[in-house]
Amino acid sequence: MAELSRPWTGGIADLLVDEHSIWLSDGMTKSTGRGELFRIDPTTNQTIAVVEDAGSPFASGDGSIWAYNLRTGVVTGINASDNQVHTQLVTTGSSGIGDFSFGEGDIWQYIHGNGVDLLRRIDPHSKKVIAEIPIALHHTSDRLRFVAGSVWILGEREQTGSEFIPVAVRIDAASNLVAATIPLKRSIAVCAVHASPKTPVLWDGGLWISTFCSNVHRVPGVLLKIDLQTNKTTDEIILSTLKGHLGGQPALATGSDSLWGFDGSSAIRFDFQPP
Numbered sequence: 037m038a039e040l041s042r043p044w045t046g047g048i049a050d051l052l053v054d055e056h057s058i059w060l061s062d063g064m065t066k067s068t069g070r071g072e073l074f075r076i077d078p079t080t081n082q083t084i085a086v087v088e089d090a091g092s093p094f095a096s097g098d099g100s101i102w103a104y105n106l107r108t109g110v111v112t113g114i115n116a117s118d119n120q121v122h123t124q125l126v127t128t129g130s131s132g133i134g135d136f137s138f139g140e141g142d143i144w145q146y147i148h149g150n151g152v153d154l155l156r157r158i159d160p161h162s163k164k165v166i167a168e169i170p171i172a173l174h175h176t177s178d179r180l181r182f183v184a185g186s187v188w189i190l191g192e193r194e195q196t197g198s199e200f201i202p203v204a205v206r207i208d209a210a211s212n213l214v215a216a217t218i219p220l221k222r223s224i225a226v227c228a229v230h231a232s233p234k235t236p237v238l239w240d241g242g243l244w245i246s247t248f249c250s251n252v253h254r255v256p257g258v259l260l261k262i263d264l265q266t267n268k269t270t271d272e273i274i275l276s277t278l279k280g281h282l283g284g285q286p287a288l289a290t291g292s293d294s295l296w297g298f299d300g301s302s303a304i305r306f307d308f309q310p311p
Contacts, residue, residue: 041185044284050092050093050094052094052095052096052101053078054096054116054155054279056077056078057075057076057077057078057084057095057116057118058075058076058078059073059075059094059101060073060074060076060104061073061074061090061091061092061093061094062074063252065133071089071090071091071092071103071105071107072086072087072088072089072090072115073086073087073090073091073092073094073101074086074101075087075119084119086120087103087112087114089105089108089110089112090105090108090112090114091102091103091104091105091106091108091110091130092105092106093106093135093136095136095137095138097138097139097141097183098114098138098141098160098238099115099116099117100114100115100116100122101113101114101116101124102114102136102138102160103228104135104136104144104145109126109127110124110125110126110127111123111124111125111136111143111145111158111160112124112125113125113160114133114275115144120151123160125143125158125160125163127145127156127158130177132151135180136180137180137181137182137187138182139182139185139187140182140185140209141157141159141160142157142158142159142160142166143157143159143160144156144157144158144180144182144187145154145158146171146180146189148171148173152167153170153172153173154168154170154171155168155169155171155180155187155189155207156168156169157169157212167212169207169212169213169214171189171191171214172193172204173189173191173192173193174191174192174193174194174200174207181236182209183236183237183238183243183266184207184238184243185208185209186206186207186215187206187209188204188205188206188207188236188243189205189207190202190203190204190205190236191205192247193217201219201220201221202219202220202247203218203219203220204215204217204218204220204236204243204262205218206218206247206267210273215267216267218262218267218268218269220245220247220260220269221260221269222223222247222258222260222272228301236262236307237295240261240295241264242261242263242264242270242271243262243264243301244259244260244261244262244263244295245259245260245262246259246260247259247260248257258272258273258274259272259273259295260272273306280299294306294307295299
């Protein structure tokens, strides 16, 4: 176990691990009042680069790290080979809430709040918006992931009256259309259910999403598997040994042959056994 040198002054707003480095953002710093992006060498645990004004969240793609400053609406592209900024895109409609990802050579920017709820696709080379896709969620975890040729956004949609159900919205990158809105139904229904923003992940031929309760019942988290061909939930794992802490959001990570669930205080490993 190693402890990283800590040049940042606040907490960690976002974190990304690629083949050679650990990238993390402190969101905002006391020294500059701006979001800074730190690159850390995992072999020495030392900071090897700092990019100012980058902000968070961020993603990797096309040999670059792409950071989205929610405060200013600016998307910054950093060359992963020399740590230099090569692109800055000034985007509109930033409400301080949202996320973005990188896939199919483009930036996918999600904007939610102030009457706006859409997914924007941006060509980083031409710096032009090539698609804006309405999403129409009542509440969102403000997180998206690009997995298996699609953008996935987790949130809630109104069902009847004041009742809301957690859903996964799948947007097809080939057509720029919403391909499916998938209800995240659980066998445990004791409290209001939410989808964790730390997911989804691809494992065992499907997309896995963790769901959790946001109240004091301390109900176990549940993992749901979505079949990528049918867009339906096909499997469920109740994290009975992963009780979760108050308000906890179970996160998922994958290894070469395992799925890991974390809730901030404990972890559990699932091994895939082929038939």
